[in-house]
Amino acid sequence: MTNESATIVQRLWNYCNVLRDDVSCGDYVEQLTYLLFLKMADEQTKPPFRKPSIIPEDYAWPALTSRDGGDLESHYRQTLIELGQSKGMLGVIFRKAQNRIQHPHSIPPTPFSVFKKFSASVIQTVSAFVRAWHEAF
Numbered sequence: 001m002t003n004e005s006a007t008i009v010q011r012l013w014n015y016c017n018v019l020r021d022d023v024s025c026g027d028y029v030e031q032l033t034y035l036l037f038l039k040m041a042d043e044q045t046k047p048p049f050r051k052p053s054i055i056p057e058d059y060a061w062p063a064l065t066s067r068d069g070g071d072l073e074s075h076y077r078q079t080l081i082e083l084g085q086s087k088g089m090l091g092v093i094f095r096k097a098q099n100r101i102q103h104p105h106s107i108p109p110t111p112f113s114v115f116k117k118f119s120a121s122v123i124q125t126v127s128a129f130v131r132a133w134h135e136a137f
Contacts, residue, residue, distance in 0.1 A: 058082075
C-alpha cells in the first residue's frame, strides 16, 4: 500500500471513530458506500476516463463538496431521495436510501473531505480499508 493509500485508510478509520456515537457500524458502511459511489461516478468524468456523468449535476459530487454543516446534511438527504427516484440502475442503487447521520456536528470537516484526495488508486485504497475493517471485526 502506498503512503497516500495508507493516509486515506487512516483518515477513514479516524472518521469511523467520529461517527461511532452517531451511527451503527452497518449504517456507517451504508453511508460510506453511497459516498464512494458518488465519488467514483465523479472520478469517471475526469481524465483518463472522461465519461458523461451518470449523476444529475445538482446531486453530483461537486454539489456536495461545496457545502458543510446543516446545508450539507440537508443536501445529502435530498440527493439520496432524488437519486432513489431515478430511472434505471441508479434508482435501484439509491432506492430507499436514507441519511443515517443525524447530527451535522458529526461531519467534521465533512466526510467528503476524506475523499477529495483520492487518486487513480482509489479502488486499491477502498479494498485496503475493507480488509482492515474485516480484520478489526
